[in-house]
Amino acid sequence: MILKVANMSKHYHHIQALKDVSFNCVSGEFMVVLGPPGAGKTTLLKIIAGLEETSAGDIYFGERLFTEVEPKDRDVSMAFEGYALYPHLTVFENIAHPLRIRGGYKEERIKELIEQVTVMLKIEQLWERKTNQLSGGQKQRVALARALVREKPNMLLMDEPIAHLDAALRHWLRAELKKFVKGKGVTTIYSTPDYQEALAMGDRILVLFEGQLKQIGKPEEILYKPQCSEVAAFIGDPPTNVVEVAMNRENGRFVLEFEGNELPVPEAWLNNPNIIGRDRFLLGLRPSDISICKEKVAVGFKAEVYVSEAMQRKQVITLKVGSKLIKANAAHALKADIGDQVWGRIDMEKALLFDPETKKAIC
Amino acid sequence: MAEVLLKNVCKFFGNVRACKDINMSVGDGEFLSILGPSGCGKSTVMRMIAGLETVSSGEIYIGGRLVNDLSPKQRNIAMVFENYALYPHLTVFENIAFPLIMAKKSKQEINDKVSKAMEMLRLHDVTGSFPINISDGQKQRVGIGRAIVRDPDLFLFDEPISHLDIMLRQDLRKEIVRLQRELHTTMIYVTHDQLEALTMGNRIAVMNDSYLQQLGTRSEILDNPSNTFVASFVGDPPINFIPATITDEAGNFSLALDGLAASIPLKESRSLKAVRMAGGARIKLGIRPHHIDISHDTTNREVTGNVDFVEFLDEYNVLTVQVNGVKLLIEAPKSFEASINDKVGMNFPESLLLFFNDQKGDNILAGN
Numbered sequence: 001m002i003l004k005v006a007n008m009s010k011h012y013h014h015i016q017a018l019k020d021v022s023f024n025c026v027s028g029e030f031m032v033v034l035g036p037p038g039a040g041k042t043t044l045l046k047i048i049a050g051l052e053e054t055s056a057g058d059i060y061f062g063e064r065l066f067t068e069v070e071p072k073d074r075d076v077s078m079a080f081e082g083y084a085l086y087p088h089l090t091v092f093e094n095i096a097h098p099l100r101i102r103g104g105y106k107e108e109r110i111k112e113l114i115e116q117v118t119v120m121l122k123i124e125q126l127w128e129r130k131t132n133q134l135s136g137g138q139k140q141r142v143a144l145a146r147a148l149v150r151e152k153p154n155m156l157l158m159d160e161p162i163a164h165l166d167a168a169l170r171h172w173l174r175a176e177l178k179k180f181v182k183g184k185g186v187t188t189i190y191s192t193p194d195y196q197e198a199l200a201m202g203d204r205i206l207v208l209f210e211g212q213l214k215q216i217g218k219p220e221e222i223l224y225k226p227q228c229s230e231v232a233a234f235i236g237d238p239p240t241n242v243v244e245v246a247m248n249r250e251n252g253r254f255v256l257e258f259e260g261n262e263l264p265v266p267e268a269w270l271n272n273p274n275i276i277g278r279d280r281f282l283l284g285l286r287p288s289d290i291s292i293c294k295e296k297v298a299v300g301f302k303a304e305v306y307v308s309e310a311m312q313r314k315q316v317i318t319l320k321v322g323s324k325l326i327k328a329n330a331a332h333a334l335k336a337d338i339g340d341q342v343w344g345r346i347d348m349e350k351a352l353l354f355d356p357e358t359k360k361a362i363c
Numbered sequence: 364m365a366e367v368l369l370k371n372v373c374k375f376f377g378n379v380r381a382c383k384d385i386n387m388s389v390g391d392g393e394f395l396s397i398l399g400p401s402g403c404g405k406s407t408v409m410r411m412i413a414g415l416e417t418v419s420s421g422e423i424y425i426g427g428r429l430v431n432d433l434s435p436k437q438r439n440i441a442m443v444f445e446n447y448a449l450y451p452h453l454t455v456f457e458n459i460a461f462p463l464i465m466a467k468k469s470k471q472e473i474n475d476k477v478s479k480a481m482e483m484l485r486l487h488d489v490t491g492s493f494p495i496n497i498s499d500g501q502k503q504r505v506g507i508g509r510a511i512v513r514d515p516d517l518f519l520f521d522e523p524i525s526h527l528d529i530m531l532r533q534d535l536r537k538e539i540v541r542l543q544r545e546l547h548t549t550m551i552y553v554t555h556d557q558l559e560a561l562t563m564g565n566r567i568a569v570m571n572d573s574y575l576q577q578l579g580t581r582s583e584i585l586d587n588p589s590n591t592f593v594a595s596f597v598g599d600p601p602i603n604f605i606p607a608t609i610t611d612e613a614g615n616f617s618l619a620l621d622g623l624a625a626s627i628p629l630k631e632s633r634s635l636k637a638v639r640m641a642g643g644a645r646i647k648l649g650i651r652p653h654h655i656d657i658s659h660d661t662t663n664r665e666v667t668g669n670v671d672f673v674e675f676l677d678e679y680n681v682l683t684v685q686v687n688g689v690k691l692l693i694e695a696p697k698s699f700e701a702s703i704n705d706k707v708g709m710n711f712p713e714s715l716l717l718f719f720n721d722q723k724g725d726n727i728l729a730g731n
Contacts (some may be wrong), residue, residue: 036529037529166400167557167599167600169602170602171674174672175671175683178672186621193528196674196676199674200674200675201674221673223677234530236677239530251506305543306537307537307540307541307562309536309537309579311562312558312585312599318537
């Protein structure tokens, strides 16, 4: 264990930015912090960097209590949004700065290291430009280059480093950044609001919502085994539908009720004491697990087509079920006009279950 | 009736060319997306249609009327911008009603129109709330509601949701699409987000560097892009470009792919037509990531390489495959298990190849 964050909390006046966050980072790990805007990702990274103080909790780096170490002595390389570049220096000099401050680098070596990072970030042609002549996306990459050029810092922190770049560059950089950083073996924490970026890059993903750590795990775990409904509702395009259902017992038979539709309870659930004692759940239905049919289905719900959106390789149909809106994937060939009455067929075995109060997954 | 017609429209700001030779028509009730990177001129086009900018040369017609000299007010249009500028001291209802109150409409008409707009935009729950108490998504819907009640001939949207987070963007996108389908009003929607343009528009106008690059349906833009700019700007993951040389061995044509140490045969009439029209031996080949056929079997495959990186995503994986010095992006199904350094074999289905002029970047087969 290299980095240990224990019970970290942070509040700004009455706003709780982070609540009791605890996790460990293994040496050389590429950890992605995923969460919507306002979740606390930047706060978390700034505290680890030492740019903010904790309200409670500790950070250990190896044996050292990091929270007592000055930011400049933490030897953390960082790239934050809006992190100032020196406007009177060229791109080259800005990126060279951390190396020059460290000292002990020959000019050729500095040039070599800068070439490496600028080629990767596709800004090698900008060496001689003054930074106040660059576009927003270019400035972002220069700041990133400056963080990456250090050879072996204790840690590398990147706060949404490729947010404003175009799609082609983002795919390129997801691969190149990850390989570059892993090649150096530096423990890295990378934040993003983009779940695809998190899945594509993280060794592990830490999901943050409203300052709380909701789940930490490998990409497959986050994708296939969400531990709470908030995580399920954040991942996927469209994300998993999370709806409230009631469980009723009629004539000795268990039945689920969803917006006036009856759904059968799978055999496996009947033997699960965790499930059978309840009268309400949150049900997670993936859009790819809902089929739209023009005729009544055995297991499913009645719906009205609210809108259909044609995506690149599928259609996303939004269905109105009672007062709720549910999204389902469909092939382009399916004709679905606003107001059409249809049925959504679901496979109950694939449904996810969550507690309606705690939002946690029910096993 | 609100067809929109732009004829040879140009706009210069002093010496700076913002729009050049813009020719486009939008049918009555059509949803047109105008897509392009920042600085391409798309907002300027919209502002000229709105009457917020004058036209340097050319004509703009709305509903058959020449509008060049008409003020925005006289054009019967409604605009929705990124900053919705709601009156903080007025409720949701009052904000939406505002244009009708200004136009001195009857109380009955105001009630009817505003209620209908709020119902359409699912704002009935917050009718008496003030802007400070509603969410960003709701605020944007109020901005849209305010535009709807004016019964305009034409809606103009200028990147209204690009500043919102992804969940909200998805939410509002579908609301705007639904709105257009219900109102059947002509809508022109400006965005830099290619997914937004593709999902929302009946047709898409792609712009770059002040010129209109292509105006077409989703499939026309994706399957038959007019040039390398359109091909690379629209579609995610982005298209692969491979410089290639046409070789002719006793009437058997093939494409020698630069840097890949591979050659693909050209047998179909479509490919042979491209060869004839290429005007030289060098071309730029384009193939989309989801069109490349990938396999662990490397025998009898046109191109072989090594997996350099796996982007594990939710619906498919994006593999970066290194073929000699060249990196290709391939969209592979989740069922295709791949790890870094795996050797893989790929085929490029001939009917899905795109052929571009290697100097100018035009699609050699465009319009064919």
